[in-house]
Amino acid sequence: xxxxxxxxxxxxxxxxxxxxxxxxxxxxxxxxxxxxxxxxxxxxxxxxxxxxxxxxxxxxxxxxxxxxxxxxxxxxxxxxxxxxxxxxxxxxxxxxxxxxxxxxxxxxxxxxxxxxxxxxxxxxxxxxxxxxxxxxxxxxxxxxxxxxxxxxxxxxxxxxxxxxxxxxxxxxxxxxxxxxxxxxxxxxxxxxxxxxxxxxxxxxxxxxxxxxxxxxxxxxxxxxxxxxxxxxxxxxxxxxxxxxxxxxxxxxxxxxxxxxxxxxxxxxxxxxxxxxxxxxxxxxxxxxxxxxxxxxxxxxxxxxxxxxxxxxxxxxxxxxxxxxxxxxxxxxxxxxxxxxxxxxxxxxxxxxxxxxxxxxxxxxxxxxxxxxxxxxxxxxxxxxxxxxxxxxxxxxxxxxxxxxxxxxxxxxxxxxxxxxxxxxxxxxxxxxxxxxxxxxxxxxxxxxxxxxxxxxxxxxxxxxxxxx
RNA sequence: GCUCCCUUCGUCUAGCGGUCCAGGACGCGGCCCUCUCAAGGCUGAAACAUGGGUUCGAUUCCCAUAGGGAGCGCCA
Numbered sequence: 001x002x003x004x005x006x007x008x009x010x011x012x013x014x015x016x017x018x019x020x021x022x023x024x025x026x027x028x029x030x031x032x033x034x035x036x037x038x039x040x041x042x043x044x045x046x047x048x049x050x051x052x053x054x055x056x057x058x059x060x061x062x063x064x065x066x067x068x069x070x071x072x073x074x075x076x077x078x079x080x081x082x083x084x085x086x087x088x089x090x091x092x093x094x095x096x097x098x099x100x101x102x103x104x105x106x107x108x109x110x111x112x113x114x115x116x117x118x119x120x121x122x123x124x125x126x127x128x129x130x131x132x133x134x135x136x137x138x139x140x141x142x143x144x145x146x147x148x149x150x151x152x153x154x155x156x157x158x159x160x161x162x163x164x165x166x167x168x169x170x171x172x173x174x175x176x177x178x179x180x181x182x183x184x185x186x187x188x189x190x191x192x193x194x195x196x197x198x199x200x201x202x203x204x205x206x207x208x209x210x211x212x213x214x215x216x217x218x219x220x221x222x223x224x225x226x227x228x229x230x231x232x233x234x235x236x237x238x239x240x241x242x243x244x245x246x247x248x249x250x251x252x253x254x255x256x257x258x259x260x261x262x263x264x265x266x267x268x269x270x271x272x273x274x275x276x277x278x279x280x281x282x283x284x285x286x287x288x289x290x291x292x293x294x295x296x297x298x299x300x301x302x303x304x305x306x307x308x309x310x311x312x313x314x315x316x317x318x319x320x321x322x323x324x325x326x327x328x329x330x331x332x333x334x335x336x337x338x339x340x341x342x343x344x345x346x347x348x349x350x351x352x353x354x355x356x357x358x359x360x361x362x363x364x365x366x367x368x369x370x371x372x373x374x375x376x377x378x379x380x381x382x383x384x385x386x387x388x389x390x391x392x393x394x395x396x397x398x399x400x401x402x403x404x405x406x407x408x409x410x411x412x413x414x415x416x417x418x419x420x421x422x423x424x425x426x427x428x429x430x431x432x433x434x435x436x437x438x439x440x441x442x443x444x445x446x447x448x449x450x451x452x453x454x455x456x457x458x459x460x461x462x463x464x465x466x467x468x
Numbered sequence: 469g470c471u472c473c474c475u476u477c478g479u480c481u482a483g484c485g486g487u488c489c490a491g492g493a494c495g496c497g498g499c500c501c502u503c504u505c506a507a508g509g510c511u512g513a514a515a516c517a518u519g520g521g522u523u524c525g526a527u528u529c530c531c532a533u534a535g536g537g538a539g540c541g542c543c544a
Contacts, residue, residue: 008544009544010543010544012543012544042544044543044544045543045544047543048543048544098542102541102542105541105542109541113469117469117470118469118470118471118540119469119470119540120470120540138542156472156473156474159472159473160472161471161472162471165470165471165472165540166471166540167540169541170541170542172542173542174542175542177542179541179542179543179544180543180544181544183544184544199538200473200474200537200538201537201538201539202538202539202544203472203473203538203539204471204472204473204538204539204540205539205540207472225473227473227474227537228537228538230536230537232478232479234536234537235537236537236538262480265480265481265493266480266481267480267481268481269480269481269482269492270482271482271492272481272482272491272492272493273492273493274480274492274493274494291474291480291481292473292474293473293474293475293537294473294474294536294537294538295479295480295481296479296480297479297480298479298480298494298495300479300494300495301479301480301493301494301495302494303494304493304494304495305494307507311507346506347507348505348506348507348508349505349506349507350506359505409503413503419503420503421502421503421504422503423503424503424504425503425504427503428503428504429504434504435504435505436504436505436506437504437505438504438505438506439502439503439504440503440504441503443504
């Protein structure tokens with residue numbers, strides 16, 4: 001039997017970070033077993049479903065590289081099929097029409113709660129023969145009511161439920177639109193989904209869905225209910241915990257590989273291994289070893305992972321990504337050194353691509369803004385001589401290469417009777433406008449000879465202009 | 469209220485009855501390296517929720533309790 005899994009988000013907003021993990025685990029399971037992965041859009045809630053959400057989901061999935069083999073299938077395209085199945089259930093007697101009004105059902109529940117009972121539909125329309133004129137009925141499942149059912153779950157084990165607690169749920173609404181439970185079950189069965197991997201907020205819904213399947217005589221898939229992702233405070237992940245929309249991570253300069261690596265380690269581990277390539281994840285992943293407990297989202301660890309990926313990433317790829325971010329920030333990459341060189345200079349000191357954009361700005365603008373505080377502190381009269389000597393040496397350098405630049409600066413320091421640090425920091429401020437940059441030789445190499453000379457001249461002018 | 473799920477350092481986790489005075493990672497502290505910022509190296513503090521069982525022996529199995537979470541809709 002070929003494994004087939006699916007990811008079935010409802011398009012009522014952006015693609016949530018928790019959704020991405022669910023999709024990832026589902027995708028990994030399919031890929032690990034050489035199976036198929038389906039993307040299905042559960043848009044039966046026409047009030048809340050939007051086309052923008054569908055686009056956001058597709059864009060998010062593409063960004064993280066979770067590719068699907070079938071779909072996206074939309075439930076709204078399958079209404080005829082649901083109606084057909086409902087009709088057959090009505091004929092078989094496994095479902096019935098219920099003419100109770102919403103008010104009637106609500107009153108029933110209120111009375112039950114008042115008596116300290118479980119709010120549940122009491123099945124009063126089960127044996128009704130005649131339709132009620134002027135009322136469009138809903139279709140309800142005739143559920144067992146007695147006995148018990150156990151859900152065989154790959155992460156939670158066997159979970160038993162008492163059928164007495166499960167009432168006759170609605171399959172088709174009075175307007176003919178199928179409910180979530182009905183749509184899911186019919187779709188999974190029709191698509192041949194073998195493994196339903198989803199959030200464990202669905203665990204207690206599962207016995208009801210199995211009842212529908214059994215009424216239909218359809219095979220029951222294997223279930224795996226994933227624990228939820230919580231915010232740092234243990235509450236359900238939401239906007240106030242920071243970014244929850246995947247695409248926000250893209251904006252912030254995270255790499256999809258790092259995000260996926262972070263997500264796969266939430267609830268799953270392979271010994272002490274922290275870094276996983278996509279191929280390793282596929283090879284090693286197994287839902288059965290997923291933790292049953294909820295996990296908290298830890299932005300710091302994600303940041304560390306992203307840094308790891310930037311540190312080790314292929315420079316051409318990173319340069320390409322960096323170009324995208326620079327363009328978005330309005331930085332003209334043509335005004336500076338090759339981005340591959342920028343990546344190499346900054347990969348050890350950046351957590352995100354945005355960090356690189358921010359920190360390397362001085363390479364792409366002219367004139368570079370001079371930080372007041374830094375200038376006041378480092379560009380003093382006493383350093384004017386050494387800076388001038390450095391400029392002289394640098395402009396005549398044979399090759400504008402890191403090593404030669406380093407030698408020149410070292411020589412200036414020696415002849416000025418200064419330590420390397422005493423000349424390095426003023427040079428940095430003069431050339432970058434600030435106090436932080438890669439090693440001074442690397443920095444100067446990136447800035448280039450012309451600009452270095454010009455910026456040193458400007459720094460000397462600045463010093464000269466200061467009152468003694 | 470009822471049903472179900474969960475519980476190892478602050479966080480993510482390893483551990484599948486003795487290997488554990490509990491290992492790794494993030495974060496945090498210290499030291500080293502150092503032209504800034506980083507990166508890196510070394511190092512330190514930090515956990516088996518509680519109570520009962522089962523067993524020669526429990527972090528590991530069972531049951532309670534406590535604390536979290538989810539579901540109980542003509543939402544998904």
